[in-house]
Amino acid sequence: MTWKSMPPAEVCDIMDFWIAAPWPMPESEAQQRAVERFGWTIEVENDTPYLMNTVSNFTTADVMTIDYKNVMRELSLDTSDTIRDVTPESTAFLGDSFTLMVREGEAKWGKPALRDFEKAKTARWNVDGGARVTFNFSPRGLSARFETPQGAEVERKLGDV
Known part of the structure; x- marks a missing residue:
C-alpha cells in the first residue's frame, strides 16, 4: 500500500x-x-462555495474555511491521504511525515508548542x-491549520494560549 503526503516545504509555503x-x-x-496562488478550486453546493485542494490529489480535497461576520478566522486542509485501514506501516509513514513537517516549521518559525495526546499530536x-499555525497528526492522516490574527485572538481570549 502506498500513501501520499505533501512535501514539508510545500506545507510551510x-x-x-x-x-x-x-x-x-x-x-x-x-x-x-x-x-489564484495554488490552483485550488471552488465548488458550489446549495449556493455555498467550498474551497477544494484538487491539486494534491489526496483522499479528501476539502479545505475547511471558517469565517464570522464575513471575516476569515481559520483555514485547514489535509496534508496527507486519509488512511482507511490503519496499520503499523501507515502510522509509521504518517509519523515520519509529521516529524519532517515539524522540522521544516521549526526552521521557519522557531520552536513549536508540542502536545502529545493518546493517539494524536500537534x-x-x-x-x-x-x-497561528498548527500541524496535526492522527493515525488517520495529517492536517495543517492556519488561524488568522482575528481567529487566533478569539481563541486566546477563550484561554487557548
Missing part, C-alpha cells in the same frame, strides 16, 4: 502565504486568493502578525 496575507479579509477573497506556532 502554504502557511507562509497565509501568514503574509493582508488580514482581515472576507472568506470569498481568501478562497479566490487560494485559487505542533503549534504563534507567528508574525498574531496568527
